[in-house]
Amino acid sequence: MADPSENDSSLSEKKGTPPIARVSAKVAHAVKRRRSQVRDINQLAKAILDGDKTALSQGITLLESTATKHQPQAKQLLEACLPHANRSLRIGITGVPGVGKSTFIEQFGMLLVSLGKKVAVLAVDPTSSISHGSILGDKTRMEALVKEPNAFIRPSASGDSLGGVARKTREAIILCEAAGFDTLLIETVGVGQSETAVHSMTDFFLLLKLAGAGDELQGIKRGIMEMADAIVINKADGENIRAAKLAKTEFNRALHLYPPKASGWSPKTLTCSALKNENIDAVWHAVEDYFELTRANGYFEEKRNEQNKFWLLQTIESRLKREFYEHPSVKSEFEKQLALLEAGETTPFQAAETLLRLRNSS
Amino acid sequence: MADPSENDSSLSEKKGTPPIARVSAKVAHAVKRRRSQVRDINQLAKAILDGDKTALSQGITLLESTATKHQPQAKQLLEACLPHANRSLRIGITGVPGVGKSTFIEQFGMLLVSLGKKVAVLAVDPTSSISHGSILGDKTRMEALVKEPNAFIRPSASGDSLGGVARKTREAIILCEAAGFDTLLIETVGVGQSETAVHSMTDFFLLLKLAGAGDELQGIKRGIMEMADAIVINKADGENIRAAKLAKTEFNRALHLYPPKASGWSPKTLTCSALKNENIDAVWHAVEDYFELTRANGYFEEKRNEQNKFWLLQTIESRLKREFYEHPSVKSEFEKQLALLEAGETTPFQAAETLLRLRNSS
Numbered sequence: 001m002a003d004p005s006e007n008d009s010s011l012s013e014k015k016g017t018p019p020i021a022r023v024s025a026k027v028a029h030a031v032k033r034r035r036s037q038v039r040d041i042n043q044l045a046k047a048i049l050d051g052d053k054t055a056l057s058q059g060i061t062l063l064e065s066t067a068t069k070h071q072p073q074a075k076q077l078l079e080a081c082l083p084h085a086n087r088s089l090r091i092g093i094t095g096v097p098g099v100g101k102s103t104f105i106e107q108f109g110m111l112l113v114s115l116g117k118k119v120a121v122l123a124v125d126p127t128s129s130i131s132h133g134s135i136l137g138d139k140t141r142m143e144a145l146v147k148e149p150n151a152f153i154r155p156s157a158s159g160d161s162l163g164g165v166a167r168k169t170r171e172a173i174i175l176c177e178a179a180g181f182d183t184l185l186i187e188t189v190g191v192g193q194s195e196t197a198v199h200s201m202t203d204f205f206l207l208l209k210l211a212g213a214g215d216e217l218q219g220i221k222r223g224i225m226e227m228a229d230a231i232v233i234n235k236a237d238g239e240n241i242r243a244a245k246l247a248k249t250e251f252n253r254a255l256h257l258y259p260p261k262a263s264g265w266s267p268k269t270l271t272c273s274a275l276k277n278e279n280i281d282a283v284w285h286a287v288e289d290y291f292e293l294t295r296a297n298g299y300f301e302e303k304r305n306e307q308n309k310f311w312l313l314q315t316i317e318s319r320l321k322r323e324f325y326e327h328p329s330v331k332s333e334f335e336k337q338l339a340l341l342e343a344g345e346t347t348p349f350q351a352a353e354t355l356l357r358l359r360n361s362s
Numbered sequence: 363m364a365d366p367s368e369n370d371s372s373l374s375e376k377k378g379t380p381p382i383a384r385v386s387a388k389v390a391h392a393v394k395r396r397r398s399q400v401r402d403i404n405q406l407a408k409a410i411l412d413g414d415k416t417a418l419s420q421g422i423t424l425l426e427s428t429a430t431k432h433q434p435q436a437k438q439l440l441e442a443c444l445p446h447a448n449r450s451l452r453i454g455i456t457g458v459p460g461v462g463k464s465t466f467i468e469q470f471g472m473l474l475v476s477l478g479k480k481v482a483v484l485a486v487d488p489t490s491s492i493s494h495g496s497i498l499g500d501k502t503r504m505e506a507l508v509k510e511p512n513a514f515i516r517p518s519a520s521g522d523s524l525g526g527v528a529r530k531t532r533e534a535i536i537l538c539e540a541a542g543f544d545t546l547l548i549e550t551v552g553v554g555q556s557e558t559a560v561h562s563m564t565d566f567f568l569l570l571k572l573a574g575a576g577d578e579l580q581g582i583k584r585g586i587m588e589m590a591d592a593i594v595i596n597k598a599d600g601e602n603i604r605a606a607k608l609a610k611t612e613f614n615r616a617l618h619l620y621p622p623k624a625s626g627w628s629p630k631t632l633t634c635s636a637l638k639n640e641n642i643d644a645v646w647h648a649v650e651d652y653f654e655l656t657r658a659n660g661y662f663e664e665k666r667n668e669q670n671k672f673w674l675l676q677t678i679e680s681r682l683k684r685e686f687y688e689h690p691s692v693k694s695e696f697e698k699q700l701a702l703l704e705a706g707e708t709t710p711f712q713a714a715e716t717l718l719r720l721r722n723s724s
Contacts (some may be wrong), residue, residue: 057490078709086706125448174709254619308703311710319718320682337670341670344448347440348673356681 041073043082051118051180053152063171064157078171081178086304088120088177089291091182092198094224095208097189100234102141104208104274105185109145111280112183116124120181124169124188124198125156152181163318166197170311190221199227200307203300204290206283207231209251211243226258229267230286236271237278244271263299265290328356337353377444403435407442413480413542415514419578424518425533440533443540448666450482450539452546452652454560456586457570459551464595466570466636467547473642476544480512482543486531486550486560487518514543521691525680528559532673535563552583561589562669565662568645569593571613573605584607588620592630592648598633599640606633625661627652 044062047055059081063074069302093102121142125316145151157168176184182291188198199205207228225231231251236244252269262266272279294300324330337351346354399565406424409417421443425436457463472480482502506514519530531548538546548564550556561567569590587593591614614631623629630648634641656662686692699713708716 075712078712082706082709145417171709176382257616300416305704308710309700312699312703314714315711316686316717317679317683320686321679324682337674338671341674342667344444347444347533348670349533350437350440350676351674352677352681357679359514 041076042080045077045178048077048081048175048179049084051181056063056152056175056179057154058091060154060157060172063175064168065073074171074264074270078174081174081180082185084178086177088173088182088184089204089287090173090186090202091287092186092188092195092202092205093208094188094190094195094206095234099208099210100274101187101208102233104234104272104280105187106142106145107274107277107280108283109142109151109185110148111284113145113148113150115284117183118152118181119148119183120152120154120176120179121145121185121187122169122172122176123156124162124165124186126159126162126165126191126194130352152176152179154224162193162197163314166194167311167315169197170201190224195221195227200310203294204229204287206287209233209247210235211240211247225254228255229261229263229265229290230283231255231267231269232283233269233271234274237273237276241271257332263290263294263303264297265293324359326332327359329361330355333358402451403438404442407439407540410439410443410537411446411543411654415541418514418537419516420603421537422516422519422534425537426530435658436533440536443536446540447536448539450535450544450546451566451649452535452548452564453649454548454550454557454564454567455570456550456552456557456568457561457596458605461570461572462636463549463570464640466594466596466634467549468504468507469636469639469642470645471504471513472510473646475496475507475510475512477646479545480514480543481507481510481545481547482514482516482538482541483507483547483549484516484531484534484538485518486524486527486548486555486556488521488524488527488556493556513622514538514541524555524559525676528556528563529673529677532563552586555585557589562672565656565665566591566649568649571595572597573602573609587616589618591623591625591627591652592645593617593629593631594645595633596636597629599635609633623654625652625665627655683687689721691723692717693722 044055044059045084048059055300058084059077062070062077065074093101093103093105105121109121112119142153146153157165159165159168173184184202186198186202188194205227207224207230209231211233231248233244233247233251248269248271255267255269270279270282270286272283274280290299294303325334333355335353337346340346341348341351395506405419406417410421421439424432424439427436442603467483471483474481504515508515516534519527519534521527521530535546535548543703544562544617548560567589569586569592571593573595593607593610595609595613610631610633617629617631628709632641632644632648634645636642652664656665687696699708699716702708703710703713
């Protein structure tokens with residue numbers, strides 16, 4: 001299916017050409033473009049598999065494109081990369097703004113690079129499309145890491161829904177892995193459900209915190225504690241050290257309130273100072289311990305399979321819902337049924353029947 | 363739509379009758395039955411609105427019937443009762459087996475009856491269909507309440523899914539309210555997601571607990587604390603009083619860790635002894651305070667509207683999913699796509715596309 005807007009512009013540009021010549025020129029152009037696309041995508045895939053970071057960037061841009069004409073190309077690229085994916089450790093990192101995420105990721109990434117790892121940093125930020133500035137957009141925040149040959153930093157995809165952004169990030173993971181990146185850091189700001197999305201695409205989930213004024217748990221987002229495999233209290237330097245240690249104790253206590261994890265892993269609490277580059281290696285050791293444990297007990301594979309299944313069902317179900325609620329007959333009746341419901345003149349079940357019948361009858 | 367099994371039996375019974383006579387007899391019978399149904403349902407509805415508990419029981423049994431032939435009758439009954447519903451206070455009560463739920467509900471119900479309330483007790487127990495014994499099935503557990511003219515006790519509906527059980531309970535609420543019951547106690551054992559289901563159909567959610575050996579929060583089910591409007595520590599009698607008070611303090615502290623509720627209500631912790639009938643009135647005062655607050659600030663209405671909308675969407679979406687996953691082409695391909703996914707030969711998104719295309723093409 002061609003992009004309608006593209007058709008429009010190509011027609012208006014060629015106003016002087018007679019209609020038939022215009023059509024045959026278009027056909028010839030399309031055939032040529034299709035052939036060159038196939039070659040281009042194969043070349044692009046090959047360059048990505050060779051570890052070419054520019055090609056990787058272009059590939060991710062292609063995946064992120066919303067143009068209909070790019071869909072088959074994106075599919076072809078994914079298919080070429082897929083056999084070479086699934087090989088990295090995927091680490092999710094979250095924390096509120098001001099917690100020092102960029103500095104932490106810079107230091108953590110530099111440590112990994114020094115250990116011979118190839119590190120890719122991606123982000124899930126559902127607000128990036130609104131603010132036009134993504135959390136990783138400002139690459140200067142990671143001055144050292146961005147210059148490393150074995151590091152790749154990519155700002156968050158933009159999109160009109162978290163689902164869209166998350167899907168694109170998940171596909172970008174495949175490309176990064178195909179390009180040989182073995183350690184992936186997936187950052188999120190934790191807006192709305194973005195932590196859940198990142199948790200569902202990573203192996204290890206790291207929560208960055210600051211030491212506060214006692215009562216550390218107050219205001220912590222619902223469900224985050226359960227997801228965390230490690231809580232790292234950043235800015236544990238200077239006068240902050242004591243408060244950070246107290247926070248560590250309190251978080252540790254709180255973690256004990258939760259039932260044991262299916263992974264067999266007991267979540268760790270740590271303190272570090274990204275600014276002073278202190279104790280970053282301890283964080284990495286915890287991550288290593290986690291991977292050792294979960295690879296040995298089979299949880300690593302199991303979780304990845306579950307995540308894949310989750311994304312399959314998620315994709316299907318969001319499409320089913322979209323199709324239903326955007327069905328013209330349903331759309332025009334939906335508000336009416338809601339009004340009847342508010343007025344107590346129907347039940348939720350009767351209203352549902354009415355709407356489902358409308359969809360089936362047209 | 364007629365029940366096919368019923369048709370079969372009526373045909374086989376009348377093998378001796380000539381075909382045409384058979385058909386006209388069937389038509390006459392159907393017409394007669396339809397007329398008598400309409401009259402019967404109107405009569406049933408009238409009896410329910412008059413507060414007849416036997417009619418209420420029969421009405422709920424009709425709602426719970428899975429026979430296709432009962433569906434239009436159930437619908438008719440609901441429509442007749444609907445204008446008289448939505449008038450009760452709906453209180454959800456949960457707690458693990460052994461916490462003393464039945465004794466608590468008995469005493470709480472007796473208190474309400476003594477205050478001039480009309481009390482209906484319903485239950486959501488997704489296990490009742492498996493164990494063939496529902497949590498409220500053994501009515502002798504509420505010996506006094508069951509004899510009260512102004513009390514009505516109904517065991518849990520059975521069903522093959524929580525969704526089914528919950529739907530039936532939600533419809534039973536409508537009938538109970540139409541019958542003039544002004545205070546509804548909806549009990550659950552808290553298996554699987556049943557607490558969430560009960561929370562989504564009640565105004566006030568009460569969690570019953572026992573004092574344990576310190577560390578009260580250990581093992582508490584995920585999300586339950588957030589839902590509770592009151593935590594009541596039962597069996598606070600004799601030697602247990604001290605432990606119950608300690609538990610109260612710990613729960614109170616834990617409740618403070620959660621963000622403020624949209625209702626504006628601060629969840630309460632209380633102790634009581636259902637066995638000794640002590641402090642049951644304090645629980646009721648807390649419930650009264652809640653209703654006073656939420657009726658004044660508009661949250662009561664708001665929550666009910668949200669609950670109705672939730673059930674509307676829930677019903678639609680579970681139907682959409684069922685239709686999709688039970689589609690013959692999808693069903694036969696689904697396991698194959700899962701296997702490809704496990705083998706890393708497809709992505710969740712490609713597998714979803716394949717399955718969605720199958721559904722659309724047949």
